[in-house]
Amino acid sequence: MSSxxxxxxxxxxxxxxxxxxxxxxxxxxxxxxxxxGVTTDTNYQLNVEDAxxxxxxxxVIFADATRNxxxxxxLSRLEPDASVSFTTHAMSPGSVLALCSQLYGKTPPVYMLxxxxxxxxxxxxxxxxxxxNMEAAGAFLLxxxxxxxxxxxxxxxxxxxx
Amino acid sequence: xxxxxxxxPVTRVExxxxxxxxxxxxxxxTESRLHxxxxxxxxxxxxxxxxxxxPVLVQRLCGICPVSHHLAAAxxxxxxxxxxxxxxxxxxxxxxxxxxxxxxIFQSHVLHFFHLASPDLLFGLDADPERRNVIGVIxxxxxxxxxxxxxxKYGQEIIAATAGKKIHGTGAIPGGINKxxxxxxxxxxxxxxxxxPDLSIDKMIEWSESALALLKDYHSSHTEFLDxxxxxxxxxxxxxxxxxxLDLYHGVIRAVDAQGKRIVNDVDSRDYLEIVxxxxxxxxxxxxxxxxxxxxxxGWYRVGPLARLNVxxxxxxxxxxxxxxxxxxxxxxxxxxxxxxxxxxxLIETLHAAEMMKELLLDPDLQKxxxxxxxxRCGEGIGLLEAPRGTLFHHYRVNEQDLxxxxxxxVSTTNNNxxxxxAVNAAAVAQMTGKAEITEPMMNAVEVAIRAxxxxxxxxTHAMGQMPLEVTLYDAAGAMIDQQRKGM
Numbered sequence: 001m002s003s004x005x006x007x008x009x010x011x012x013x014x015x016x017x018x019x020x021x022x023x024x025x026x027x028x029x030x031x032x033x034x035x036x037g038v039t040t041d042t043n044y045q046l047n048v049e050d051a052x053x054x055x056x057x058x059x060v061i062f063a064d065a066t067r068n069x070x071x072x073x074x075l076s077r078l079e080p081d082a083s084v085s086f087t088t089h090a091m092s093p094g095s096v097l098a099l100c101s102q103l104y105g106k107t108p109p110v111y112m113l114x115x116x117x118x119x120x121x122x123x124x125x126x127x128x129x130x131x132x133n134m135e136a137a138g139a140f141l142l143x144x145x146x147x148x149x150x151x152x153x154x155x156x157x158x159x160x161x162x
Numbered sequence: 163x164x165x166x167x168x169x170x171p172v173t174r175v176e177x178x179x180x181x182x183x184x185x186x187x188x189x190x191x192t193e194s195r196l197h198x199x200x201x202x203x204x205x206x207x208x209x210x211x212x213x214x215x216x217p218v219l220v221q222r223l224c225g226i227c228p229v230s231h232h233l234a235a236a237x238x239x240x241x242x243x244x245x246x247x248x249x250x251x252x253x254x255x256x257x258x259x260x261x262x263x264x265x266x267i268f269q270s271h272v273l274h275f276f277h278l279a280s281p282d283l284l285f286g287l288d289a290d291p292e293r294r295n296v297i298g299v300i301x302x303x304x305x306x307x308x309x310x311x312x313x314x315k316y317g318q319e320i321i322a323a324t325a326g327k328k329i330h331g332t333g334a335i336p337g338g339i340n341k342x343x344x345x346x347x348x349x350x351x352x353x354x355x356x357x358x359p360d361l362s363i364d365k366m367i368e369w370s371e372s373a374l375a376l377l378k379d380y381h382s383s384h385t386e387f388l389d390x391x392x393x394x395x396x397x398x399x400x401x402x403x404x405x406x407x408l409d410l411y412h413g414v415i416r417a418v419d420a421q422g423k424r425i426v427n428d429v430d431s432r433d434y435l436e437i438v439x440x441x442x443x444x445x446x447x448x449x450x451x452x453x454x455x456x457x458x459x460x461g462w463y464r465v466g467p468l469a470r471l472n473v474x475x476x477x478x479x480x481x482x483x484x485x486x487x488x489x490x491x492x493x494x495x496x497x498x499x500x501x502x503x504x505x506x507x508x509l510i511e512t513l514h515a516a517e518m519m520k521e522l523l524l525d526p527d528l529q530k531x532x533x534x535x536x537x538x539r540c541g542e543g544i545g546l547l548e549a550p551r552g553t554l555f556h557h558y559r560v561n562e563q564d565l566x567x568x569x570x571x572x573v574s575t576t577n578n579n580x581x582x583x584x585a586v587n588a589a590a591v592a593q594m595t596g597k598a599e600i601t602e603p604m605m606n607a608v609e610v611a612i613r614a615x616x617x618x619x620x621x622x623t624h625a626m627g628q629m630p631l632e633v634t635l636y637d638a639a640g641a642m643i644d645q646q647r648k649g650m
Contacts, residue, residue, distance in 0.1 A: 015330065016222030024329060043328045044228065048277055048296070049315040090226075102300045103308055 007038045007145065008057040013065050014044050019117025019130035022137075023063035026115060029138040035145055045090035051099035059150055060110040061141065062093045065117035065130070073137035077157050078110040111153055113137055180634075181586055181608055187638055189596045194587035196579075196612065197446050205569040213242055213543075213560045218330050220556070223571075226618045229266035229321055229331065230549035230574075233259055234556040236334035237412070237545030242560060244537020245337035247432055247544075248412035254530035255338035260411050261522045262324035262333060263547065267410055268366070268515040269317025270550035271467075271508045274616045275373060276310035279505050282610050283380050288603045306376070309369045316366050319355055320519065323347050338534035343523075351523050363520045367481070370513040374485060377509050391592070392501035392585040392611040395420035397453065397462065398469035399577070401548050404428065406475030408486075408514065410548040416473050417453060417463055422497050426453060431546040434555055440572065450579050451572055462580035465552025466615060467507035472497040479521065482514035501585045501614045508616070549574045551616050575617040585611040600635060600646045 011027030013020040024042045031040040041053065046062075054060055062078065080101050081094025091099070093112055101107045115137045119127040126134065144152055180197040204223055211219060217236040221228035236259070241247055251259075277296045284303070285294045292298075300307040318328070325331025326341060333339055355361035381388050397420065401413035415437055417426035426437055440449040441458050452461030463469070471490070477483045489510060492498065498507075522528065545556040552574035559568040575582075589611035593604045635644040 014222060016219070041328075044226075047273065047314065048311050049318060052311050052315060098297060099300070102297060103304065103311065 005037055006056070006058045007035075008053065008060045009038060009040045009063065009141070009145075010046075010050070010053070010060060011040070011042045011063040012045055016124055018119045018121055018123050019065050019115075019126050020120050021126060022065040022115040022117055022130055022134045023113075025126065025134050026063045026113070026138050026141070029134075030141065030145070033142055033145075035142075037148070038145055046093060046096050047091055048096075048099060050091070050096045051103055054096060054100040054108060054110065055104035055106045058108055059153070060108055061113055062110065063113040063115065063137070063141075064093075065120075066114040067117060067120075068114065070114055070116045072116055072133045073140065074114045075140075075153070075157050076112050076114070077154065078112045080107060109150060109153065111157065113141060181590075182634055182636065183590045183594055184636055185594070185598075185638070189598060191587070191591045191595055194583070194590040195445060196583050196586050205571055208558075208569040209566050211566055212564050213239060213558060213566050214336050214564070216558060216566065217334050217336070218332060220571075221330050223573075227266070227270065227549055227551070229262060229325060230547065230554055231556070232325065232331055233263055233334055233411075234545040234547050234549075234554045235558075236336065237547065238543035238556045238558050239336035240535075240545070241432075241543035242540060242558070243336045243535075244539055245535040246537070247430075250535050250537065251338055252530070252532045252535055253527040254342050255533055255535065256411075257522055257525055257527050258324050258339045258342060259334055261343070261519060261528070262321060262331075263411050264515040264518045264522070265317045265320025265324065267550050268512060268519065269314050269321070270616075271512040271515070272310055272313040272317065272373075274550075275377075275505065275509060275512070276306065276313075278613055278616070280306075282606070282613070283377075283384075283505070287606050287610060294606075309372070312360055313366060313369055316351075316355065316361055316363075319361075320351065323351070335534070337536055340533065342530060342533065343528040345529060348523055348528065351519070363516065363523060366516045367513065367520065370509070370516045371481065374509045374513060377506055381506065388502040388505075389500050391607075392588040392614065393499055394501075394584050394588055395497075395499045396464045396581055396584075397425060397456070398472040398497055399426065399453070399463040399465055400470040400473045400553055401431065401546060402428070402474045403478075407478045408470060408474040408476070408511075409478075410470075410511075410515075412547065415546070415553075418473055418497060420497060420499065422472075422495070425456065432544045434544065434546065434557075438555075438572070440576075446579075448576055448579050449572075451577050452580075463577070464581045465574055465577040466504060466550075467511050468498060468501075468504045469552065470548060471507045471510065477510070477514050479514050479517035481517055482510055485510045485513060501581075501588075501611060504614045504616070551575055551618055552577050573618075575615070578615045578617065582612055582615050582617060585614065594635075598635070599644045605646055 009027050009030045011023035013023045015021030015024050027040040027042045078093055078097055080098035081092060097110050116133045117130045182195050183191060184193045186192050208219060216239060217232050220231040220235045223231050245251060280299050281294045281296060284299060322328050325333035351363055353362050397417055399417040402416045403409035403413045414428040415426055415431055416428050419425050429437055437453060438451050439454045440451045442449055452458050477486045541560055543558050547554055554574050555572040557570040558566050561567050586608055589607045593607040634642055637643050
């Protein structure tokens with residue numbers, strides 16, 4: 001078992017697009033818990049400067065909404081996306097991790113917490129299902145963070161979730 | 163048999179774009195089009211909402227340039243609450259907004275140059291796409307990449323300090339702002355955020371100059387490419403300060419023709435509807451703006467960094483002014499019509515933005531506390547500014563219940579619709595004439611032409627997401643003979 005002094009929960013998405021704001025809402029939920037050693041950040045999308053943020057932490061959890069079929073939410077280990085082609089002004093989580101590794105020689109453990117969303121229209125507020133999924137994901141993540149054990153993240157991604 | 167090529171998606175820009183290229187029986191390019199294939203109707207969505215929500219609501223439009231929409235909407239709301247047309251705010255309110263805006267310009271231009279354009283410039287159009295990306299830049303130019311990250315971070319921190327937060331910023335409100343800049347915040351930006359001297363304003367200026375030097379070096383060794391690629395004459399339109407200075411936050415509307423003759427002469431931005439109209443074409447959701455007096459055929463224009471430097475008389479910061487003089491001298495004072503010189507102009511503006519941020523940070527007005535101006539309420543508000551990609555128009559009408567009844571937006575990328583189509587055609591003529599299939603360098607040539615304009619199709623289409631590109635080649639009978647896709 002190892003402790004970790006510095007954890008980042010980073011939620012991204014647009015809260016003005018219904019369930020697209022699930023990652024941001026989750027990060028705010030974690031922030032309100034005020035766990036020692038855990039910081040949060042949010043933005044519309046990831047970009048190059050976030051590589052520096054990753055390099056400054058020992059464990060990172062990205063939270064984002066997904067249209068993919070997940071049972072409420074899904075936690076998975078993120079690998080650097082070395083074959084990245086930067087197709088937009090934004091970057092994928094794997095690209096940011098690759099950038100962190102290339103620029104700063106650091107590859108902290110990074111996990112992706114995908115939260116199931118069903119509606120992404122230009123409206124403030126999430127769908128009922130989106131809120132349920134976000135709250136379940138938030139409770140799940142809070143429990144993990146309270147254990148303060150990096151290995152538990154790795155064990156958890158191998159178990160059934162949701 | 164004549165043919166048609168379609169390219170989809172356009173990589174490294176947002177939204178969903180499709181390029182079609184038509185060939186005749188001799189495999190000569192006859193026409194090229196950039197199609198925008200998604201539309202979300204944002205203007206209708208805003209109607210019925212209280213007007214004071216607009217500066218926050220409009221940030222839903224785009225995750226790339228929310229600050230531009232935030233400020234343009236706030237400027238329109240200033241009019242509604244009787245706080246004047248860009249000249250009625252208190253000094254602290256106007257200067258805080260300017261700091262926010264120049265921070266946005268700075269970080270946006272840096273992202274475009276280092277992470278979207280530099281792979282093409284450093285490795286060339288024919289380079290392996292696995293290498294021709296920002297990771298390739300990092301591997302070969304790690305210090306450059308680290309500088310770019312810190313420059314982006316600096317701009318983002320300026321935005322967070324002035325807008326209040328990164329998402330749905332609330333800094334600008336109708337008639338003013340909701341916070342000033344503390345002494346602690348000011349000192350951090352001046353001397354180094356979190357005590358890091360690499361995150362100081364002087365370092366931002368120094369690195370902006372380095373980036374410009376890099377571009378100029380590249381230009382000297384690739385003159386033919388940068389000068390000739392997708393070059394074509396056009397009108398140019400932007401806001402300028404009434405004395406002719408470059409001003410990205412507020413000004414009068416000015417346009418020049420291809421020879422530099424003034425064709426829109428410093429018109430009050432509230433009168434934009436007398437100057438500009440928009441044409442709808444059946445094959446694209448993105449409209450085609452034009453100067454009314456010149457008509458649809460001849461009235462189209464460029465906006466953005468290249469247009470701004472063609473339109474203004476001078477830049478009111480010393481280092482950028484020297485670079486501006488070199489830029490203008492290169493075309494003997496005449497308008498510069500070279501699409502790839504957008505990159506040059508963008509970096510001059512990056513330097514100007516850094517200088518402006520320093521000037522503002524040193525201004526004690528930023529610590530004043532009179533944040534809001536109030537006046538006589540009216541029913542209509544118009545806010546224009548120069549966003550990173552060009553002139554941005556916001557126009558609202560409200561009823562007596564304070565609800566928005568009309569919203570009209572002309573975003574920067576829409577203003578550049580016709581020029582982007584022409585740039586695509588120029589690249590297609592150069593790359594695809596006589597060809598019956600699409601190669602990787604051909605695809606990239608078309609993308610490079612579009613990327614020079616740094617389009618934000620999230621804004622233009624009012625949709626978020628990636629910008630996949632499909633290029634399809636058609637013959638004269640309309641039969642598809644080749645198709646390539648990226649990013650889908």
